[in-house]
Amino acid sequence: MGGRDSTxxxxxxxxxxxxxxxxxxxxxxxxxxxxxxxxxGSAYIEFGDNKILVGVFGPRDVHPKHMSNTDTGILRVxxxxxxxxxxxxxxxxxxxxxxEISKVIKEALEPAVMLEKFxxxxxxxxxxxxxxxxxxxxxALSAASVALADAGIPMxxxxxxCAAGKAADTIILDVNNEEDQAGQxxxxxGYMPSLEKITLLQxxxxxxxAEYKKCVETGIHGCKIVYxxxxxxLNDKYFGNGEK
Amino acid sequence: xSEIGVLPGDKIASIxxxxxxxxxxxxxxxxxxxxxxxxxxxxxxxxxxxxxxxxISIPRVGDVIIGTVAAVxxxxxxxxxxxxxxxxxxxxxxxxxxxxxxxxxxxxLVNDIVTLKxxxxxxxxxxxxxxxxxxxxxxxxxxxxxxxxxxxRDAIKCIDCAWIDERxxxxxxxxxxxxxxxx
Numbered sequence: 234m235g236g237r238d239s240t241x242x243x244x245x246x247x248x249x250x251x252x253x254x255x256x257x258x259x260x261x262x263x264x265x266x267x268x269x270x271x272x273x274g275s276a277y278i279e280f281g282d283n284k285i286l287v288g289v290f291g292p293r294d295v296h297p298k299h300m301s302n303t304d305t306g307i308l309r310v311x312x313x314x315x316x317x318x319x320x321x322x323x324x325x326x327x328x329x330x331x332x333e334i335s336k337v338i339k340e341a342l343e344p345a346v347m348l349e350k351f352x353x354x355x356x357x358x359x360x361x362x363x364x365x366x367x368x369x370x371x372x373a374l375s376a377a378s379v380a381l382a383d384a385g386i387p388m389x390x391x392x393x394x395c396a397a398g399k400a401a402d403t404i405i406l407d408v409n410n411e412e413d414q415a416g417q418x419x420x421x422x423g424y425m426p427s428l429e430k431i432t433l434l435q436x437x438x439x440x441x442x443a444e445y446k447k448c449v450e451t452g453i454h455g456c457k458i459v460y461x462x463x464x465x466x467l468n469d470k471y472f473g474n475g476e477k
Numbered sequence: 478x479s480e481i482g483v484l485p486g487d488k489i490a491s492i493x494x495x496x497x498x499x500x501x502x503x504x505x506x507x508x509x510x511x512x513x514x515x516x517x518x519x520x521x522x523x524x525x526x527x528x529x530x531x532x533i534s535i536p537r538v539g540d541v542i543i544g545t546v547a548a549v550x551x552x553x554x555x556x557x558x559x560x561x562x563x564x565x566x567x568x569x570x571x572x573x574x575x576x577x578x579x580x581x582x583x584x585x586l587v588n589d590i591v592t593l594k595x596x597x598x599x600x601x602x603x604x605x606x607x608x609x610x611x612x613x614x615x616x617x618x619x620x621x622x623x624x625x626x627x628x629x630r631d632a633i634k635c636i637d638c639a640w641i642d643e644r645x646x647x648x649x650x651x652x653x654x655x656x657x658x659x660x
Contacts, residue, residue: 273531292535293568294557303601345485347502347511351535352601354570382485385531387500387511390486427486428504464484471513471530472482 241415244401251411252281259395259407259455264376264466266383272359274384276466278376281409282366285373287380292354300355306348307355310339312373314362334370335360341374341394341423341433347387356386367410371396371421374433375459379466390425391463392432395455397422397448399440404447406455418444422452426460483510489525490518500527534568536561536595536603542572543615546589552577554585556593556605572603576645579607583620584645590616592647613647627651 243251250256260281269275272288295301312335316322327335338360346356358380360373374394381388398408400416408419418438424431431453440448483489487510492503498519500512510516514529536542536558543563544556553575558566574593576584584607585591591614593605607613617633619626624637628650634641 273534291568292533292570294570352598354535354568382513385512385529385533387502388485389502389504389509389511391484425486427488427509467484467513468482 241411243412243415244403244405248403250400250405250409252409254407256403256405257451257454259458260409262459262462264379264462266379266466266470272380272384274380274382274386276376276379276383278372278379280368280372280375281407282364283362283369283372284364285369285376286361286363287373287376288359288361289356289377289380289384289386290359291356291384292351292386293357295353295355301353304349304352306351306353308339308343308346308348308358309355310335310342310358310360310377312338312360312362312370314365314369318362318365334373337370337433337435338374338377342377342381342392344430344432345378345388345390345392345425346381347389350387356381356384365410367413368396368408368421370394371423371459374423375463379463382463382467383470390427390430391460392423393426393456393460393463394421394423394433395452395459396420397452397455399438399444399448404444404451406451418448420448420452422449422456424453424456424460426457481516482514483516483527484513485510489516489527495523495525498524498526500529501525532561532564532566534561534566535570536572538595538597540595541592541612542595542605543590543592544572546585546587546591547571549583549585549587554591554607556591559590570603572605574605574607576607579645581645582643585614586617586620586644588618589614589644590653592649607645611648613645613650615647615650615653617644 263279265277269288274289276287278285316325358377362369371394378392396408397420399418400412420436423433488507490508508525510527512529514527517526542558543560544558547557548555553573596604596606619635621640622638624635626633
């Protein structure tokens, strides 16, 4: 068994993970589009024990004005963890990690959002993590994409996101908190399924070239599962009964 | 015309069959949806459009907007948009309107409420027109005393200090609900 915590069995001899899942099985995912009356678009996601709410405003005027771009709109993302989202109270002030994840999610959404249609304006995405259990950036990115679509902001494609990783020398799909802490690698992936383009790829850990390739393929498989649920959430809201 | 629900990124048609219209784009091969909505393939004009139920807070060409004058310059005014086609918007996006061709001393003053028609989106700026009869100032005040004004043909007169001034008045001047809102 690989990993830093020797007491935790990440993968048993039957190929079952510490939370009872198979290696290629994601956690339970529920996505709901809409829900916030005052936001232009919103979404709520439950990704395992992660619970995240996203609100989108815009396109709207940029303040301060010098931040606006005359050629294109700007995307502003704020990822924030609630003080009660983790076991010990988290300081509500933006941490280094939150600032980094805000930037990562912004850069993952930018290839999808057609900001060039709205010069001198801003689209604001507010992500509130109500409950965290590993993989919040992937869950937040998936929910932000649904919220942007709900707001009617033109997009080239939805961005679906899921992590793959390595624990107990095995490539696994959708890394949970224990596997993230004690596992060997974590690779969050953001993917535009219709255009078949990757918008986010991070890697924390060491993989061989063969493992890397398998990890990307596993992550993309997870993104496609998330994409189906994103489509269902939007179809439920706009077309009823999950059918177009 | 055929109407089917689509999501962003969904293929609508081949670029050989249809041109891109509202809320659609082409990826070099296919025309794809850019928003959630009902797709509308017009077989006469060969243009593919998507109808999204929510209105984006950026006005389109031809829309009539109502806004507050944010700045007055020598040959143009800047207007902060409050309503697009009668529907309120909170985006506070600004448009500019040329007043070069109007022979008026004051076309509008800062904080006046005006109605304009969107002409185009050029160089990242929304351009609007004020020339048509139904366009122009809907609500204004006396520039000397801030008092209530009444229309005298194409000019205005303050009912408190009797100051006579010029504006590019809309045909709806004084008939709008904004007068009641501001009082």
